[in-house]
Amino acid sequence: MGQTNKLEIRVSPSPHVSKALSTRSVMIDVLIGLAPALAAAVYYFRVHAVTLVAVCVASCAAAEWVCNRIRRRANTLGDFSAVVTGVILAFSLPPALPWWAAMVGGCVAIGIGKMVFGGLGSNVFNPAMVGRTFMAASLGTLMTTWTVPATVDPVMPKVAPQRLDARTQATPLAWSKTAIKNELGATTYNRQIFGSTVTGEVGGCLGETSAVALALGGLYLLIRRTINWRIPAGVLGAAFVFAAAAFVLDGDVVSEPSRQWLASETYVQPLFHLTSGAMLLCAFFIATDPVTMPLTGRGMWIFAVGVGILTMLIRVVGEYPEGVMYAILLMNGATPLIDRFCKVIPVGGKPGGKG
């Protein structure tokens, strides 16, 4: 059609595909990106990781197959999107979660999070986060029981200054929150914990603990251009700026000048916020879900910055230690609005002549 026309017209919204790119290939790329984090999860949480990932993937796939059968639609298992949802859901669950709970989460994620809306491409909210939210609201205790990684000496966990229960422990974010609330000061904690959040040798959700592994996978996706760079840049940038502002502007800084760069008593240092919790998982793998994020570049920035700021607001001001889940869902809900707000004016002005 366009061979004779040499005029270069760029229209960015709507995915106009110019290379052999299928849902399947994108999803396989994402799975490759998730592989380092999976390896880290298996290393730190051993059999828990294997069980959870297997159960989540299986239940997501089963739910998709059943829903398609009920609606007499073609089988869509081949695009691997259910597998990606399953892996991300498993990564966002506490390691010691019983298998049946993970199974419920997987069924809800695909059944209510995706297929109810009409399948891949029609869902408003990120399916994995829908499943996780459902679990968090349903089984509050199980969803906040954190296991110590298998590599940590059970008698003396690295992450906390005092001896803790050998089996479970607070996550870095939860711990810092309690420390701040009890005016213990976040400073001492900062140094002990930061290294562990980078390697992943801490309590937390299955696949979120290792910052290095997640960053590695994210980098792969960025290089492959499977994910749009604006999303991680926006999420991490906004979160960092927010955390740094809180940290720097805090009134109760320790008076000793040599320690001041790492010394806020009420806020943990900004880098810690990026490496802990689900921030990296969110920035590279959850917020980048092409279905539930805005289409235009400007919209992506708004979306990503919104996710970053909401996450930090919930972490710093809110009652929950971690806010990624709600931040993603809230911004997913705002996405249609953002898309309308960031409509690209077509070449030749707006229809109706007013442009």
Place this chain on the structure above:
Amino acid sequence: MADMKQPACVSCGGAGLCGGKALATLKDGSWTTNPLAVQMLGICSALAVTNRLENSLVMGAALIFVCVGSNLIVSLLRKAIPTRIRMIVEVAVIATFVIVFDQFLKAFYWDMSKQLGPYVGLIITNCIVMGRAEAFALQNPPLLSMIDGLANGIGYAVILAIIGFFRELLGAGEVMGFRLLSDGWYTPNQLMILAPGAFFALGIVIAIFNHFKGPDPEEKKQ
């Protein structure tokens, strides 16, 4: 089943008091145009009181009572009510029945009355009752109007009972306060007791209901 236009009236043998429309009215109100699942009316109370089966049953009974009573009275008065103030008359009639039921609960079932809280009183503003009075009782004879009220009340009550049953079962492991799922192997799903669980349950019940009911004849034509 859906093709039967005028089923023979068994209760009073053909064209009796209700003009032979009793069964059709009964089926319409409780199934074809079910107030909750098809007309999407009365959602608020369906979400609010269904956390236990007992509450759901009482609420369903309350609605049946109010709907039948108000339909009867409005239908009896239908020729006397001036068109311009018919809404006020309808509300007055409905409110009377609601207050009677509310007082009855307070007098004999105080605990239940406390549990249902404001929702019994709110039946006054329930769209189902008002809608039936406005859409049916004003144009139809008393007996048929009562049947319509009964049908809609049953349609509402049955769906409420289904939602209440599953919410209590999954949320607390109990049915009517009797423990069915023991603590050992079932962890109660707190979400089902909370409001979001009601949305999920209602949505799923409506989906299943409409699956069995099939599309509306009007939609089929298109």
